[in-house]
Amino acid sequence: MQQAERAVFDIRRGQPVHISGPEAGVLVAAVEGLTPALINRLRVLGCEKTRLAVTSHRARWTGIANHASAAMSLLLPDGIPVSEIVDLCTARHDTTPAEIADRARPVTPLESAALAVVRASRLLPAALVTGTGPVHREELAALIKDGTILDVPADQALALASSPRLQVSETSDAIVPLADSEESRFVLFREANGVQEHVAVLIGDPKTWPNPVPVRLHSACLTGDLFGSLRCDCGEQLRGSVREIANTGGGVLLYLAQEGRGIGLANKLRAYRLQDQGMDTVDADCSLGFGADERRYEAAVEMLQTLGIDRVRLLTNNPDKVRALQEAGIDVADRQPLLGKLNRHNARYLTTKADRAGHFLEELLRKA
Numbered sequence: 001m002q003q004a005e006r007a008v009f010d011i012r013r014g015q016p017v018h019i020s021g022p023e024a025g026v027l028v029a030a031v032e033g034l035t036p037a038l039i040n041r042l043r044v045l046g047c048e049k050t051r052l053a054v055t056s057h058r059a060r061w062t063g064i065a066n067h068a069s070a071a072m073s074l075l076l077p078d079g080i081p082v083s084e085i086v087d088l089c090t091a092r093h094d095t096t097p098a099e100i101a102d103r104a105r106p107v108t109p110l111e112s113a114a115l116a117v118v119r120a121s122r123l124l125p126a127a128l129v130t131g132t133g134p135v136h137r138e139e140l141a142a143l144i145k146d147g148t149i150l151d152v153p154a155d156q157a158l159a160l161a162s163s164p165r166l167q168v169s170e171t172s173d174a175i176v177p178l179a180d181s182e183e184s185r186f187v188l189f190r191e192a193n194g195v196q197e198h199v200a201v202l203i204g205d206p207k208t209w210p211n212p213v214p215v216r217l218h219s220a221c222l223t224g225d226l227f228g229s230l231r232c233d234c235g236e237q238l239r240g241s242v243r244e245i246a247n248t249g250g251g252v253l254l255y256l257a258q259e260g261r262g263i264g265l266a267n268k269l270r271a272y273r274l275q276d277q278g279m280d281t282v283d284a285d286c287s288l289g290f291g292a293d294e295r296r297y298e299a300a301v302e303m304l305q306t307l308g309i310d311r312v313r314l315l316t317n318n319p320d321k322v323r324a325l326q327e328a329g330i331d332v333a334d335r336q337p338l339l340g341k342l343n344r345h346n347a348r349y350l351t352t353k354a355d356r357a358g359h360f361l362e363e364l365l366r367k368a
């Protein structure tokens with residue numbers, strides 16, 4: 001995995017990386033942050049025309065998918081400006097020119113590997129890809145040899161998508177008295193790739209926690225949690241769950257690095273702009289190339305296991321969270337609703353969560 005994880009950093013820095021398959025290779029760059037110079041670099045170092053790989057969600061959104069669940073590869077015309085490439089990945093309506101759409105095809109395994117690296121970087125999920133053939137050009141071979149361009153085996157890159165190498169490890173901890181629960185301890189967990197960090201907030205005295213243990217899995221929301229954004233209910237749920245756990249004898253809040261349902265803050269802000277133009281929260285994410293919810297809960301499960309918790313009362317309205325824990329063998333003995341406040345800015349967001357993601361929010365929405 002090591003090379004693939006390093007590749008994620010290079011992609012975020014705007015550097016191309018090389019992915020090697022058994023017979024051929026591709027140079028990859030992210031669409032986010034793309035410059036004419038970078039497009040030219042791929043062209044000079046590669047030996048095929050540059051293509052754009054988009055996810056199955058984006059392909060379906062624009063109607064170019066000829067296969068129900070295929071990520072697609074588009075041949076880019078020579079000299080296409082960066083803004084038009086970005087449009088191919090983000091435009092609200094399908095504006096894909098017919099000459100590009102008609103020749104779209106499902107991605108090859110190497111293109112799929114390229115998308116996996118870009119997706120793991122949490123940038124816009126779209127990759128520029130140029131074939132490098134079985135024998136590399138001299139200049140490319142030299143750049144790979146001296147380490148300027150990272151070479152990643154395709155199977156490693158693909159594995160980024162299928163099985164996150166988790167193994168969270170407890171890294172540090174300290175007492176942090178909270179306004180809503182004076183007796184609290186923060187325990188930081190770090191994923192094996194060294195990037196993502198999640199926090200377990202232990203509320204009250206673990207020795208006297210009730211059984212089942214009250215547990216909240218809370219996905220990070222910078223706007224709501226820290227600034228009290230009215231676009232969502234996250235801030236209220238966060239403070240409300242700390243209070244509720246403290247009042248019921250203590251338990252755990254897992255603060256998970258899953259900003260924007262796992263798409264990252266940059267993409268969440270992009271999605272907000274689309275919502276301001278009329279889309280709902282699910283369509284906005286899908287039009288940018290994401291699924292309705294990109295979160296995974298393996299890290300949360302590992303954290304609970306590390307803390308020795310196997311039976312919980314889960315504070316959530318989200319059926320996916322209940323399912324994820326149950327499937328991992330954690331007994332969700334009870335589910336407790338956790339309602340924020342409805343306001344004119346979050347009403348549509350909450351209605352969409354209920355209607356399209358099956359969240360249990362009837363009680364709250366009835367008040368609307």
Ligand SMILES: Nc1nc2c(ncn2[C@@H]2O[C@H](COP(=O)(O)OP(=O)(O)OP(=O)(O)O)[C@@H](O)[C@H]2O)c(=O)[nH]1
Binds near residue numbers: 222258259261263
């Ligand atoms: N992509 C996207 N993410 C959003 C939007 N609004 C809020 N979020 C994110 O949605 C997530 C909400 O997290 P939680 O409150 O833990 O989960 P939930 O799915 O609402 O389920 P509950 O347990 O019932 O609260 C956070 O990661 C937010 O950053 C939005 O419009 N688009």
Ligand SMILES: [Zn+2]
Binds near residue numbers: 223224225232233235
């Ligand atoms: Zn939020």
